[in-house]
Amino acid sequence: MKQTIPATVDVLLVGMGPVGAAAANLLGRYGIRTLAIDKSSDIFMAPRAIALDNEALRILQLAGLEEGDFATHAIAKVQMRSPLFGNYARANTAGHIDGHPRLVTFYQPELERALRARLAGYPHVQVALGTELIDFNEQEQGVQARLRLADGSIHGVRASYLVGVDGASSFVRRHAGMDFHGKTFAQDWLVVDAQDVPDPIDHIEFMCDPRRPTPHMVAPGGRQRWEFMLRPDETREQMERPEKIRELLQPWCRPEDITIERTAVYRFHARVVERFSRGRIFLAGDAAHITPPFVGQGLVAGLRDVANLCWKLAWVVQGRAAPAILDSYDMERRPHAKSIVNLALLMGRLVMPRNRLTALGVHGLMSLLQLLPATRALFQDLKIKPPSRFGRGLFKACGRGARLVRGGLFPQGLVRRGAGQPFVLSDDALGQRLALVGFGCDPKSALAPGLQAAWAQAGGTTLQLRHRGQVDTGGEPSWEDMSDSLVPGAAPVGWLAVVRPDRTVLHDGPLAQADAIVSEALALLGVARPAPGGQAAQLRASRTG
Template structure:
């Protein structure tokens, strides 16, 4: 990372909150010349987002954050309580998925500090704090932007692409003319963050009383958070007064026994842009979508955005793929982001019923469903959450005989090079690369030489994933890893199977080893990369539609 303002970059990144900082780290890992600007001179130190899931933690791992880079607290369960029916619903969030806890709480300023500190490793990333984007033009070949510097001077920056991570009031979105569709809730909420609360809870709970709905959760550092819905006629000033806060917290503690870290009144929004990009401008995070907080997916959705977009930008600017793959960012991300917003709206109806009659109907129905095993499992096992799987996009459509899902994520397991070697998460072994993975088999010596050269030119690597106890055959050149968890072989695919895995860990293509050359050739065609294609096979983005 350097603080010199370059005149020309591959990507101009506007906004350096947690989503922007994660994007900057990913672009840095991919070696993309990036200028990241933020009009603030430092991070915002008040806590805001508080929940991450296993998928978000996996993306932060991709961005280079090591375990322990910021404090998290694993949450084993989420409970919903009704004054009429008691505990009427429960979600089991204990355990791990893809080597990460299924649900954690965290302190956002710590995450932002960790992400910014990590940027010091990347000389290709420049940072300008206190710098404000005042305008940009897209001439079809590049973006020409004007940046106001801290002293008041302006600077011109030419970038191949611009990414708006500049929040709900995004200048990039407005300047690009992208509509922000959705609605604002009429209810205001008071958030109270406190330290040193006696008798801390170990879970997340929603107290779904129509008189005063109240989510309540615990976080690292001895923190707890309450969110109290304002009733008609209550004002911000009334709710933030010490006497009112004392009254609200009385069921749990005495305010004089704790430290109030923050109080704030805010209003929920549910909005999404009509497109995630226009020309050479792209939106991520709150600039593209705002999710009500009832499922804790607001920041998670932004991290999904940057995981999807950044590798595509890198492959395009480095000449490894055609610019047409950038169209799949909107194709893949917008439907999933909308489904998360819809889930949050549904959960909002459960949390804040309009009146006692609505609470009786909704909570009673939920309590009744808990008596049905299939319905209880749907909620308890989080099957209600939209899967991390695309309907359309940059992958070969169609089903296969393996457990892998094209357009879905490759599971993460624990691997090692051999006996006595360190055991690491498999994403770390795959690296920030496009990967051709062989499950219990080694594709490298079998792949046509010309295809192998084209694969390397497209930024591809070849990795063998051995089942536990399987010996390593052939040259020990570091491309072979032993699966110590059975999550990959045979958990994800049988011995003798191969898969093309994108840098964001999405399965692009897969099939039996016998189809190796065809699978690689088709993957290269989808990227638009140069490859020795058989006559008659078009170089088009075949699966994007």
């Protein structure tokens, strides 16, 4: 069938891997005219990424996925084992944070199918598979791109913005002249994915043997993965031979009794682009940063990118915010991506010591550090992981009296509308808009009518979170906190918070300061505080100014 490609769109999305598909869903939920393309005509069926943390699962929830849309396996612990010191360190990953397991494994093709299936519900999103971006140039009012369609024909499309989520060898990044800084590991690894393995483990383990470090993990569908470090005298061809793979797997199983899905040798990279954006061109996922796999944060970082970027694009396209807010994408995401890459490099050095002497020193020191509560918590409680908190960006800098972490994530808990009503996760109650949240109070009760109108014009909504048992007085949407994680867990009764669509806290303060809080939030969005009787005109002026 001949594809029909629109001549103009708001966003041209290049790449339909899991990060690109998540971005397409987010843009679809925000009602943005989006064309999502990919050179491949189908999902790559071999498993690649395998781990997601609670933040990634929360972003997938934000993108519209529901529990059960794809299978996951909750991981209770990550164990590090040494032939010299035994089980010398572990990370406790059992339990939930913000309504999701702390760590799960999954099967990437199944996740991609679930994300693509959801796109059928968004009339504003068109997907063109087997379509390649061959050229683009940025102009004052947009980006003009040329596409080669599946039938070989060339089609032009004009987009307000172009987002490259086209992987580590990104054409968008190269064509835009955005440099990739970092290094390629001299060390290669053989990855083996298998099914039907007898006596599967129920966790993730790192066999930190200097002779051959080997991460080993379980995944849904009866799957397991091993990653074997190559020695200096071993080649890709040697390691991918069936007889060599049987030899490597022998300590865990009889290779003839299992089904091997994939074997591949990879050279891991650690790179971050010099800027995540240039003009109307944006990069996300592996196109912007490549993370070694030792902390399972590669795909997670890409999902953080699109959660941060897509709502900002939507607000600018829809005239709800000034284009200047797009500068905050690089400001917020690049430092955090760098910190995750650095953590992965550190963990790589701990996992793959090159000789017994180094292993003796590194693993011996880590064993001793486990005896001290403060340093033990760094690993066991995952405090070594950089928090999702921005140093600067699109939020009001913290001053005296702030109760929430501005620039950090708003917590999530279970809420309900009233007695006998079903429980839902609070992000679903907030919806896809900016939210002015009142903790045990009606946020509109102290907000001037002009600011109420300006807030609605800027894509804002208001809602109340009641502490458990608090009477619903009616009026504004009101939700009862059934987990105590929000009221009073996050803030006391009588407090307000401005929450961005990506669940970042933009501002907070007491109810009595409602006018100032909303005015300052609108100013951050590039929306002027309305004058009495003239708010609509001022909003229009600020969007075109």
